[in-house]
Amino acid sequence: MALATRTDKRPSLPRTVWDSTVGKKTVMAVSGLLMLAYLVAHMYGNLKIFFGPGTFDGYAHWLRVVGEPFLHYTWALWIIRVVMAAAVVAHAVTAYQLSRRDRAARPTKYVHRKARTSYATRTMRWGGVILGLFIVWHILDLTTGTVQPGFVPGHPYANVVAAFHEWWNDVIYIVAMLALGLHIQHGFWSAAQTLGAGSKTRDRTFKTLANLLALVLTLGFVAVPVAVMTGLVS
Amino acid sequence: MRLTLRIWRQANADAEGAMTTYEIDGITEDMSFLEMLDALNEKLILAGDTPVAFDHDCREGICGACGVVINGDAHGPERTTTCQLHMRHFEDGDTIDVEPWRAGAFPVVKDLVVDRSAFDRIIGSGGYVTAPTGAAPEAHATAVPKPAADSAFEHAECIGCGACVAACPNGAAMLFTSAKVNHLNVLPQGAPERETRVLDMVARMDEEGFGGCTLAGECATACPKGIPLTSITSMNREWLRATRKAGR
Numbered sequence: 001m002a003l004a005t006r007t008d009k010r011p012s013l014p015r016t017v018w019d020s021t022v023g024k025k026t027v028m029a030v031s032g033l034l035m036l037a038y039l040v041a042h043m044y045g046n047l048k049i050f051f052g053p054g055t056f057d058g059y060a061h062w063l064r065v066v067g068e069p070f071l072h073y074t075w076a077l078w079i080i081r082v083v084m085a086a087a088v089v090a091h092a093v094t095a096y097q098l099s100r101r102d103r104a105a106r107p108t109k110y111v112h113r114k115a116r117t118s119y120a121t122r123t124m125r126w127g128g129v130i131l132g133l134f135i136v137w138h139i140l141d142l143t144t145g146t147v148q149p150g151f152v153p154g155h156p157y158a159n160v161v162a163a164f165h166e167w168w169n170d171v172i173y174i175v176a177m178l179a180l181g182l183h184i185q186h187g188f189w190s191a192a193q194t195l196g197a198g199s200k201t202r203d204r205t206f207k208t209l210a211n212l213l214a215l216v217l218t219l220g221f222v223a224v225p226v227a228v229m230t231g232l233v234s
Numbered sequence: 235m236r237l238t239l240r241i242w243r244q245a246n247a248d249a250e251g252a253m254t255t256y257e258i259d260g261i262t263e264d265m266s267f268l269e270m271l272d273a274l275n276e277k278l279i280l281a282g283d284t285p286v287a288f289d290h291d292c293r294e295g296i297c298g299a300c301g302v303v304i305n306g307d308a309h310g311p312e313r314t315t316t317c318q319l320h321m322r323h324f325e326d327g328d329t330i331d332v333e334p335w336r337a338g339a340f341p342v343v344k345d346l347v348v349d350r351s352a353f354d355r356i357i358g359s360g361g362y363v364t365a366p367t368g369a370a371p372e373a374h375a376t377a378v379p380k381p382a383a384d385s386a387f388e389h390a391e392c393i394g395c396g397a398c399v400a401a402c403p404n405g406a407a408m409l410f411t412s413a414k415v416n417h418l419n420v421l422p423q424g425a426p427e428r429e430t431r432v433l434d435m436v437a438r439m440d441e442e443g444f445g446g447c448t449l450a451g452e453c454a455t456a457c458p459k460g461i462p463l464t465s466i467t468s469m470n471r472e473w474l475r476a477t478r479k480a481g482r
């Protein structure tokens with residue numbers, strides 16, 4: 001009475017993860033959480049603008065020298081940039097592959113259609129694309145200054161004020177931050193489910209946490225252009 | 235009641251289908267949705283037309299054979315199976331749209347009948363317990379903790395009707411697969427195959443062409459048996475655990 005035993009060799013861990021929809025979602029969750037952690041720090045740093053040019057520019061300078069003398073000048077910043085770039089790419093590639101798969105899995109639409117899922121859930125894909133485009137604009141605007149005529153490297157306070165003096169630039173930033181809030185609201189909670197952290201009893205906690213993160217980040221980021229627009233920061 | 239039905243008619247898997255309109259009278263509110271379709275079919279047969287093909291078997295909400303999309307909702311407006319849905323949930327003069335489950339992995343066979351054998355293949359890949367056959371084991375030989383028994387029972391309620399796939403905007407079978415994985419993985423009897431089960435069933439689910447989960451939650455809303463969305467979370471946890479173990 002011998003039982004059949006499995007002796008076949010299983011694929012390696014990276015292969016298993018990459019070949020599976022659940023694995024790809026895990027990549028999305030982890031990269032998303034990395035970006036989220038970065039955003040919290042980014043937003044916190046931005047708020048230093050309310051303490052004047054000295055504090056803000058000083059903080060920007062510190063970001064370049066942090067970790068010295070172990071790390072060289074700007075190395076810490078570059079490490080973060082590389083990790084973030086990798087996270088964005090991983091997030092986007094898996095999202096693209098999964099979306100294509102999802103469309104193929106539902107080739108025929110229902111004749112009787114209903115809008116049912118929440119706005120945040122429905123806008124994850126296009127919202128993500130908008131955020132990707134925004135990141136490009138944001139880097140060209142306030143990191144390299146390519147699209148900002150009067151950009152002076154090393155003077156972030158003046159650059160931020162100059163950038164937000166353009167009303168259309170304020171619109172771009174505020175719309176992008178609203179999109180970010182929606183993305184995080186569904187994204188954070190989803191990541192918790194994907195990583196298996198959620199449960200019936202913890203569901204409320206994760207939903208509240210997702211709403212809180214979305215709200216705090218959106219308000220925190222939007223505060224800067226609004227402050228410049230209203231003349232609070234000048 | 236007098237109703238206007240718009241039903242998906244498709245002669246076979248390769249034929250072009252279309253929504254076809256029928257008028258029907260004499261429907262009482264105590265009829266089930268399937269009895270209403272029976273009444274329509276009687277009329278069609280007497281008129282020399284081909285009756286509407288739809289799946290059904292037990293008609294008491296336990297087999298999972300029935301299932302159509304009614305006005306955009308899998309199994310219609312109530313949280314129950316199509317066979318257990320009664321016409322009292324509709325109004326006289328209503329127009330009702332009836333469509334088959336729509337998913338790449340569930341091709342239409344005829345009219346409202348779809349091929350759901352992809353589910354059987356997911357079960358075949360690990361939704362069982364390998365045990366030597368023989369006399370039934372002594373009931374007290376394996377102690378099952380109460381929470382595990384409750385959880386297993388909750389997941390075992392899945393009747394495999396496919397409403398989760400039909401409702402999912404991505405045509406994903408995550409709720410079905412998770413119900414089947416969790417049902418056995420929480421029990422001591424399922425423990426020896428705990429890792430291979432979740433890995434193989436998820437892999438099979440992907441191979442069958444089901445979509446991925448975006449946690450839209452449509453599946454859990456449509457499920458006539460109330461399998462919770464967190465069932466998917468539990469399966470993800472099992473999958474990650476098994477992947478880590480297999481990687482060692």
Ligand code: FES
Nearest residue numbers: 291293298300317
């Ligand atoms: S016919 Fe069996 S569940 Fe509906």
